[in-house]
Amino acid sequence: MTKPFSVLVVDDEKEIRDAIEIYLKYEGITVVQACDGIEAIEKLDEHPIHLIILDVMMPRMDGIAATFKIREQKNIPIIILSAKSEDTDKVLGLQVGADDYVTKPFNPLELIARVNSQLRRYVTLGTYEDSNKILNLNGLTLDPEAKIVEVNGEAVKLTPIEYRIVELLMNHPGRVFSIQDIYERVWKEPSYNAENTVAVHIRKIREKIEIDPKNPRYLKVVWGIGYKMEK
Amino acid sequence: MTKPFSVLVVDDEKEIRDAIEIYLKYEGITVVQACDGIEAIEKLDEHPIHLIILDVMMPRMDGIAATFKIREQKNIPIIILSAKSEDTDKVLGLQVGADDYVTKPFNPLELIARVNSQLRRYVTLGTYEDSNKILNLNGLTLDPEAKIVEVNGEAVKLTPIEYRIVELLMNHPGRVFSIQDIYERVWKEPSYNAENTVAVHIRKIREKIEIDPKNPRYLKVVWGIGYKMEK
DNA sequence: AGAATTCTTAAGAATTTCTTAAGGTTTTCA
DNA sequence: TGAAAACCTTAAGAAATTCTTAAGAATTCT
Structure with missing residues (x-):
C-alpha cells in the first residue's frame, strides 16, 4: 500500500x-x-x-x-x-x-x-475544522464523528469504504470526481484497473441511500467524467 | 490579529x-x-x-x-x-x-x-461543560471524581485501563474511536501490534457493563472503523 | 507469595471487499 | 443514421479483513 x-x-x-x-x-x-x-x-x-x-x-x-x-x-x-x-x-x-x-x-x-x-x-x-461538522444535503445527512449516514432521518448502514466515498462526495457537493480521483482519495493509492471496483461500491451505496437506485437523487453519474453528489 | x-x-x-x-x-x-x-x-x-x-x-x-x-x-x-x-x-x-x-x-x-x-x-x-460532571447515558453512569461506573444504579468494578476506555468513550457519546485512537489516548503511546489488546479489553468491559454482552447496548462496534458508546 | 491485572496467542465467526462477467446505455464518427 | 466503441450498471461468489472469544502467560500490585 x-x-x-x-x-x-x-x-x-x-x-x-x-x-x-x-x-x-x-x-x-x-x-x-x-x-x-x-x-x-x-x-x-x-x-x-x-x-x-x-x-x-x-x-x-x-x-x-x-x-x-x-x-x-x-x-x-x-x-x-x-x-x-x-x-x-x-x-x-x-x-x-x-x-x-x-x-x-x-x-x-x-x-x-x-x-x-x-x-x-x-x-x-489539518483537516480538523470541517471534518467534524455534520453535513446535510436535501435530507441526506452525514455525521463524521459518529460515522453515521441518514436518509430523511433514517440511519443507513454503510461499510467503511462506502462511508468514505460518501464522505468525499458530500464534502464537495456538486463537484464531479473521476473514478480515479475517488479511488486515489479513498484508497490512498494509485488506481490501476480499479474502475470497476469503484463502480461496484457506487452501486452498493445507491442501493442503500437512494429511494430508487435506478433514478438516483443524490449520487449522480456524469457521463464520461465521474460521479458527484447532487447539491 | x-x-x-x-x-x-x-x-x-x-x-x-x-x-x-x-x-x-x-x-x-x-x-x-x-x-x-x-x-x-x-x-x-x-x-x-x-x-x-x-x-x-x-x-x-x-x-x-x-x-x-x-x-x-x-x-x-x-x-x-x-x-x-x-x-x-x-x-x-x-x-x-x-x-x-x-x-x-x-x-x-x-x-x-x-x-x-x-x-x-x-x-x-457558552457555558463550558465541566469534565468532572457525572456522565449518564441510558442508565450507564460514570462519576469522574469517584471513578465509579454504575449500570442502572449498580456499581461495576472496572480495572484502571477499563475505566479509562469507558471514560474516553463516554466523554464523546456517539463518536467512533478507532482501535489506534483508543490505544494512543489511553496508553499515551503509538500503537503497534496492539489491536487485539484493545479488543480484549473491550470484551472484558462488555462482560461487566452489558446485560447481554453478545448484543451490547452501550459499547457498540462500528465495523472496520472502531468502537463507540451509544448516545 | 498470592491475587489482580494486563498482554499474547490463536481459532472460528462475521463482515467487507474484490473480481469476474454479462447486459444495458450513451457517445462517437463513418 | 446506424453501427461500433466507450462507459456504466448489476449480480454473485471467492478472497481478504476484521471482530469475538477463550485460555493461559507475563506482569504488577498487595
Missing part, C-alpha cells in the same frame, strides 16, 4: 539512513535522505516533505537549527533520534521543538509506529 | 513558558505566566483567564491541586503538558480533570491548534 507521504531522514551515518529507508518504504512511505542540516534544507525545497526524522548528534548543528526554522514555517512534525548517552541538555533543548523522540538503539517497528502516529495526527489536525 | 483571550501558562521552566508565550502571542493571544500553583492562583485572581496550560511535573503538587479546584469554580479549560517518561498513574489522576493533554516534547503548532480548539469550544458552548 502506498501512502501519500514522504519523510526526510537526516543522519550522518549512511547505514542508519538506509535501514530507516527500508522500513519506511515497506510501509509505502517515500523516503528522502540527507546527511546533514545543510543538505536537509535543500531537500526540503526540492521535495514535498511531510515529516522529518533527525539525528541530534551530528557534526553540523547550524544546519539542524536551520531545519527547525523551516519547520516553523512549514509545520512539519519532527521525530528526534538520540543516543541514551548524549548530553541531556542539548537534547532537551531540541526536544522543545520536536514532536516525538526515539532513543538509539531503536526498535524499527516502534519508529514506524511513531512515524505513522505523527502523520495521522498531522493530517487530522 | 488579536484575540480576546488570555492563557495562563504554568510551568517551572522559564524557557518552556517563554517558548509557549512566543507562539501564543503570535496567534494574538495574551499570555500570563506562573511558575507554580501558588503563583497561578494569584494570577487567576488578578487577570481574566480563559484557559490554563499546566505542566504536571512540577515540584509543588499542592498548588496544582488548588489550581484544579479553582478551575472547577471558574469553568476554565485546562490543557496538560506531560513527559512520556512520567509516572502514568500520577499523570492520569490529573488528566481526569483536564480537557486535553500534550506530551513533551511537543510541536508548538500542535499546542496552538489544541489551544484554539479549546477556546473555540469554550466560546461556542
Whole structure:
C-alpha cells in the first residue's frame, strides 16, 4: 500500500539512513535522505516533505537549527533520534521543538509506529475544522464523528469504504470526481484497473441511500467524467 | 490579529513558558505566566483567564491541586503538558480533570491548534461543560471524581485501563474511536501490534457493563472503523 | 507469595471487499 | 443514421479483513 507521504531522514551515518529507508518504504512511505542540516534544507525545497526524522548528534548543528526554522514555517512534525548517552541538555533543548523522540538503539517497528502516529495526527489536525461538522444535503445527512449516514432521518448502514466515498462526495457537493480521483482519495493509492471496483461500491451505496437506485437523487453519474453528489 | 483571550501558562521552566508565550502571542493571544500553583492562583485572581496550560511535573503538587479546584469554580479549560517518561498513574489522576493533554516534547503548532480548539469550544458552548460532571447515558453512569461506573444504579468494578476506555468513550457519546485512537489516548503511546489488546479489553468491559454482552447496548462496534458508546 | 491485572496467542465467526462477467446505455464518427 | 466503441450498471461468489472469544502467560500490585 502506498501512502501519500514522504519523510526526510537526516543522519550522518549512511547505514542508519538506509535501514530507516527500508522500513519506511515497506510501509509505502517515500523516503528522502540527507546527511546533514545543510543538505536537509535543500531537500526540503526540492521535495514535498511531510515529516522529518533527525539525528541530534551530528557534526553540523547550524544546519539542524536551520531545519527547525523551516519547520516553523512549514509545520512539519519532527521525530528526534538520540543516543541514551548524549548530553541531556542539548537534547532537551531540541526536544522543545520536536514532536516525538526515539532513543538509539531503536526498535524499527516502534519508529514506524511513531512515524505513522505523527502523520495521522498531522493530517487530522489539518483537516480538523470541517471534518467534524455534520453535513446535510436535501435530507441526506452525514455525521463524521459518529460515522453515521441518514436518509430523511433514517440511519443507513454503510461499510467503511462506502462511508468514505460518501464522505468525499458530500464534502464537495456538486463537484464531479473521476473514478480515479475517488479511488486515489479513498484508497490512498494509485488506481490501476480499479474502475470497476469503484463502480461496484457506487452501486452498493445507491442501493442503500437512494429511494430508487435506478433514478438516483443524490449520487449522480456524469457521463464520461465521474460521479458527484447532487447539491 | 488579536484575540480576546488570555492563557495562563504554568510551568517551572522559564524557557518552556517563554517558548509557549512566543507562539501564543503570535496567534494574538495574551499570555500570563506562573511558575507554580501558588503563583497561578494569584494570577487567576488578578487577570481574566480563559484557559490554563499546566505542566504536571512540577515540584509543588499542592498548588496544582488548588489550581484544579479553582478551575472547577471558574469553568476554565485546562490543557496538560506531560513527559512520556512520567509516572502514568500520577499523570492520569490529573488528566481526569483536564480537557486535553500534550506530551513533551511537543510541536508548538500542535499546542496552538489544541489551544484554539479549546477556546473555540469554550466560546461556542457558552457555558463550558465541566469534565468532572457525572456522565449518564441510558442508565450507564460514570462519576469522574469517584471513578465509579454504575449500570442502572449498580456499581461495576472496572480495572484502571477499563475505566479509562469507558471514560474516553463516554466523554464523546456517539463518536467512533478507532482501535489506534483508543490505544494512543489511553496508553499515551503509538500503537503497534496492539489491536487485539484493545479488543480484549473491550470484551472484558462488555462482560461487566452489558446485560447481554453478545448484543451490547452501550459499547457498540462500528465495523472496520472502531468502537463507540451509544448516545 | 498470592491475587489482580494486563498482554499474547490463536481459532472460528462475521463482515467487507474484490473480481469476474454479462447486459444495458450513451457517445462517437463513418 | 446506424453501427461500433466507450462507459456504466448489476449480480454473485471467492478472497481478504476484521471482530469475538477463550485460555493461559507475563506482569504488577498487595
